[in-house]
Amino acid sequence: MKVALDAMGGDFAPEMTIAGAVEAVNEYDVEVILVGDRQQLSDSLSTKRYPSQQISIVHSSEVVAMNESPSAALRKKKDSSIRVAVELVKNNLADAAVSAGNSGVAMATSLFILGKLPNVDRPAIATIMPSLTGFFVLLDAGANVDSKPDNLLQFAYMGNAYYKAIFNVPEPKVALLSIGEEDTKGNELTKETFKLLKHAGINFTGNIEGKDIFSGSADVIVCDGFIGNIVLKVSEGLAETIIKMLKREVVGATTGKLGYLMLKPAIRNFRKRTDYDEYGGAPLLGINGTCIISHGRSSSKAIKNAIRVSAEMAKQKVHEMIAQTLGAHANKNS
Amino acid sequence: MKVALDAMGGDFAPEMTIAGAVEAVNEYDVEVILVGDRQQLSDSLSTKRYPSQQISIVHSSEVVAMNESPSAALRKKKDSSIRVAVELVKNNLADAAVSAGNSGVAMATSLFILGKLPNVDRPAIATIMPSLTGFFVLLDAGANVDSKPDNLLQFAYMGNAYYKAIFNVPEPKVALLSIGEEDTKGNELTKETFKLLKHAGINFTGNIEGKDIFSGSADVIVCDGFIGNIVLKVSEGLAETIIKMLKREVVGATTGKLGYLMLKPAIRNFRKRTDYDEYGGAPLLGINGTCIISHGRSSSKAIKNAIRVSAEMAKQKVHEMIAQTLGAHANKNS
Numbered sequence: 001m002k003v004a005l006d007a008m009g010g011d012f013a014p015e016m017t018i019a020g021a022v023e024a025v026n027e028y029d030v031e032v033i034l035v036g037d038r039q040q041l042s043d044s045l046s047t048k049r050y051p052s053q054q055i056s057i058v059h060s061s062e063v064v065a066m067n068e069s070p071s072a073a074l075r076k077k078k079d080s081s082i083r084v085a086v087e088l089v090k091n092n093l094a095d096a097a098v099s100a101g102n103s104g105v106a107m108a109t110s111l112f113i114l115g116k117l118p119n120v121d122r123p124a125i126a127t128i129m130p131s132l133t134g135f136f137v138l139l140d141a142g143a144n145v146d147s148k149p150d151n152l153l154q155f156a157y158m159g160n161a162y163y164k165a166i167f168n169v170p171e172p173k174v175a176l177l178s179i180g181e182e183d184t185k186g187n188e189l190t191k192e193t194f195k196l197l198k199h200a201g202i203n204f205t206g207n208i209e210g211k212d213i214f215s216g217s218a219d220v221i222v223c224d225g226f227i228g229n230i231v232l233k234v235s236e237g238l239a240e241t242i243i244k245m246l247k248r249e250v251v252g253a254t255t256g257k258l259g260y261l262m263l264k265p266a267i268r269n270f271r272k273r274t275d276y277d278e279y280g281g282a283p284l285l286g287i288n289g290t291c292i293i294s295h296g297r298s299s300s301k302a303i304k305n306a307i308r309v310s311a312e313m314a315k316q317k318v319h320e321m322i323a324q325t326l327g328a329h330a331n332k333n334s
Numbered sequence: 335m336k337v338a339l340d341a342m343g344g345d346f347a348p349e350m351t352i353a354g355a356v357e358a359v360n361e362y363d364v365e366v367i368l369v370g371d372r373q374q375l376s377d378s379l380s381t382k383r384y385p386s387q388q389i390s391i392v393h394s395s396e397v398v399a400m401n402e403s404p405s406a407a408l409r410k411k412k413d414s415s416i417r418v419a420v421e422l423v424k425n426n427l428a429d430a431a432v433s434a435g436n437s438g439v440a441m442a443t444s445l446f447i448l449g450k451l452p453n454v455d456r457p458a459i460a461t462i463m464p465s466l467t468g469f470f471v472l473l474d475a476g477a478n479v480d481s482k483p484d485n486l487l488q489f490a491y492m493g494n495a496y497y498k499a500i501f502n503v504p505e506p507k508v509a510l511l512s513i514g515e516e517d518t519k520g521n522e523l524t525k526e527t528f529k530l531l532k533h534a535g536i537n538f539t540g541n542i543e544g545k546d547i548f549s550g551s552a553d554v555i556v557c558d559g560f561i562g563n564i565v566l567k568v569s570e571g572l573a574e575t576i577i578k579m580l581k582r583e584v585v586g587a588t589t590g591k592l593g594y595l596m597l598k599p600a601i602r603n604f605r606k607r608t609d610y611d612e613y614g615g616a617p618l619l620g621i622n623g624t625c626i627i628s629h630g631r632s633s634s635k636a637i638k639n640a641i642r643v644s645a646e647m648a649k650q651k652v653h654e655m656i657a658q659t660l661g662a663h664a665n666k667n668s
Contacts, residue, residue: 132575142513145521179476179563187479187560210567214575226521227561229513231568233544238569241466241548242576242604249600262596266583270576 001311004094005303007036008063008081009101011296017100018044020303025054027304030311033094035060035085060084064101066296070108082106086113089289096290096310098281100298107143107284107293114289117319119326122147123286124155124225125293126162127232128279133216137163138177141282142229149192152176152222153200157325158285159220160202165316166279166309167219175208175218177227183207189224197222200329243267280306283313285322290314335645338428339637341370342397342415343435345630351434352378354637359388361638364645367428369394369419394418398435400630404442416440420447423623430624430644432615434632441477441618441627448623451653453660456481457620458489458559459627460496461566462613467550471497472511474556475616476563483526486510486556487534491659492619493554494536499650500613500643501553509542509552511561517541523558531556534663577601614640617647619656624648 003024007017014036021032022045031054034041038059045055062080064073073080082101088094090113099106111123124140139159144151156174163172176193178186183194185207197204208218210231223231247267250260280302281294292310294302313319337358341351348370355366356379365388368375372393379389396414398407407414416435422428424447433440445457458474473493478485490508497506510527512520517528519541531538542552544565557565581601584594614636615628626644628636647653 132578145513177564179479179560179567190560210564210569211571213568214571226513226524227564230511230544230561231564233513234547234565234568235544235572237545237548238572239576242573244466245604246580246597246600249603250597252603258596262592263580263584263600266580266597269583269586270579 001095001314002031002033002093003307003310004033004035004058004085004088004097005307006082006085006097006099006101006106007034007041008060009099009106010294010298011066013100014041014044016298016300017303018048019300020298020307021055022048022050023300023304024307025050028308028311030054030307031056032307033058033088035088036063036081037061058084058088064105066102068102068105070104073102073105074108074112083109083113086110086291089291090114095314096292098292098294098303098306098310100281100294100296100303103293103296106291110284110287110289110291114287114291117286117288117323117326119323119330120154120286122151122154123284124158125282126159126285127228127282129232129235131214131216135167136213136216136219136221138221138223138228138232139285140223140225140228141232142225143284145224145226147189147224149189149196152189152193152224153196154286154326156197156200156202156204156220156222157329158322159222161321161325162283162285162313162318163220165313165318165321169219171203172219173205173217174202174220174222175205177210177213177221177223177231178207179209181207181209193222277302278305279309280304281309283310285318288319290319335429335648336365336367336427337641337644338367338369338392338419338422338431339641340416340419340431340433340435340440341368341375342394343433343440344628344632345400347434348375348378350632350634351637352382353634354632354641355389356382356384357634357638358641359384362642362645364388364641365390366641367392367422369422370397370415371395392418392422398439400436402436402439404438407436407439408442408446417443417447420444420625423625424448429648430626432626432628432637432640432644434615434628434630434637437627437630440625444618444621444623444625448621448625451620451622451657451660453657453664454488454620456485456488457618458492459616460493460619461562461616463566463569465548465550469501470547470550470553470555472547472555472557472562472566473619474559474562475566476559477618479558479560481523481558483523483530486523486527486558487530488620488660490531490534490536490538490554490556491663492656493556495655495659496617496619496647496652497554499647499652499655503553505537506553507539507551508536508554508556509539511544511547511555511557511565512541513543515541515543527556611636612639613643614638615643617644619652621653623653
């Protein structure tokens with residue numbers, strides 16, 4: 001598999017993206033195409049050790065800034081590293097694209113260049129989150145707001161296909177995020193969506209409440225992108241807050257410094273187990289191709305893993321599975 | 335202040351509610367009217383030590399079950415403990431009501447018996463949550479779903495008045511929960527609400543993202559009840575999950591049991607600092623009176639604190655402050 005990496009995208013680019021690419025080719029059977037300023041990239045690469053036939057460079061002359069608007073970037077920066085990376089996928093010169101740059105621009109560019117799959121009304125961002133027993137996928141994590149029941153049904157099909165491919169689970173448990181387990185609990189959107197999911201032909205396990213999402217009882221959790229983004233951000237913020245508070249309590253306790261030293265490895269392991277970096281980013285599902293969007297502050301490990309996951313998604317042809325599922329659903333209902 | 339306590343409501347009623355009432359009168363200058371089965375309540379009270387003139391009993395013959403629907407309870411159980419407690423407030427025989435029973439029924443009963451304040455379209459549940467620097471109020475935490483911009487504006491006024499009264503802060507910082515700080519970020523509801531809040535004459539600090547709600551940067555956070563309930567429940571679920579995971583890591587570490595013993599006081603302090611029980615429950619704001627709704631699994635400490643907070647709200651006349659604020663706003667706009 002060949003992955004086109006937006007080497008100029010991210011808070012620590014290109015050092016971190018190059019380091020991630022080097023780690024990826026040293027560890028996995030994957031090729032990486034670095035997209036960005038050829039001189040800068042080749043200078044940096046020349047100091048690294050890696051199987052040289054597995055990394056190549058495609059030049060691009062422009063970089064999208066972190067605060068640039070998607071419409072301006074699409075209109076004015078036709079030779080940006082993110083755009084050139086996605087065009088490589090479009091032209092079958094790469095199997096997948098990864099960007100840790102401006103995420104709004106990465107989304108808009110993938111959508112504009114690759115287009116939506118047939119029968120998809122809106123793409124969705126699928127984020128992997130840790131649970132007590134493993135991981136679950138939450139979608140939409142912020143590609144859209146004000147979704148309709150049909151959009152959420154499509155998110156369920158897309159999340160189902162993605163979870164199958166990444167976690168090798170034949171029948172993922174798909175749940176709808178709401179404020180009560182009964183089908184009568186929720187807002188207008190979830191009540192209508194519940195009816196659609198019941199007959200969707202997937203392993204729909206009903207509504208799931210906020211308090212249960214981390215229990216491991218659902219593999220795929222579906223919601224509107226406004227809610228999904230808030231759930232994701234609240235979770236990230238709370239996890240950091242709790243660790244800060246616990247550290248403060250431990251340091252303040254009579255056992256003081258010693259207690260903190262003993263807590264440290266536990267916190268490190270906890271962070272590792274719940275590590276966003278293990279999956280490196282979130283794919284935009286529903287587009288005609290594979291594109292993973294990573295945090296601006298991605299580490300080289302996150303970039304390495306985003307490359308691995310995007311290659312896996314391309315190999316498993318997740319976007320084709322989504323197209324087939326949605327096609328079958330559209331035929332059934334027509 | 336006299337507080338009418340639904341003594342039969344809650345998973346551990348009436349033992350826990352009576353214990354909470356006894357703790358409250360032993361600790362605070364407050365009177366409690368226990369509402370429920372006179373025989374059962376007086377038998378249990380006879381074994382307790384407390385200033386006897388501060389607890390009285392009002393008999394009621396019925397109890398609402400935890401799974402009963404609000405409409406059925408309102409129609410069929412006219413002598414339920416929750417209803418009689420709220421009627422005491424209505425008839426000026428009590429200053430506030432507290433219930434740890436069926437929360438849907440408690441809400442519906444307060445609304446039905448006490449009515450809404452003038453200029454309030456929908457009441458809201460205001461939940462107190464811990465932050466890095468203290469506490470903030472989140473509302474609506476689940477009284478309504480599918481709110482409109484005007485509802486959220488009213489929630490902001492109500493939360494503002496409540497925060498002022500409970501935390502004695504003259505100008506609480508009021509923020510709108512959204513998916514980006516800029517006013518252009520959000521869904522239709524938040525974008526419209528942002529415009530209203532900018533000119534609401536309160537200390538509106540703009541949008542707040544999910545990752546920042548625990549930072550202490552906002553005192554009052556406004557959102558639709560579907561979102562608020564999910565944020566509240568996700569936070570509760572995640573806090574428990576993180577503590578479970580950390581315990582597992584600590585016990586599994588080389589330092590094993592010793593590490594766990596050292597972590598225990600920190601977890602205990604952390605729980606204390608972030609303790610829901612400190613405020614005992616959440617008021618339903620926007621009704622013509624004071625009613626606090628507590629968790630079904632409330633401890634006696636939670637009941638005690640709910641009694642304290644409800645008495646404080648009644649003393650500070652929070653519902654009259656809300657009526658005045660909303661009246662002034664309605665006049666300004668008419």
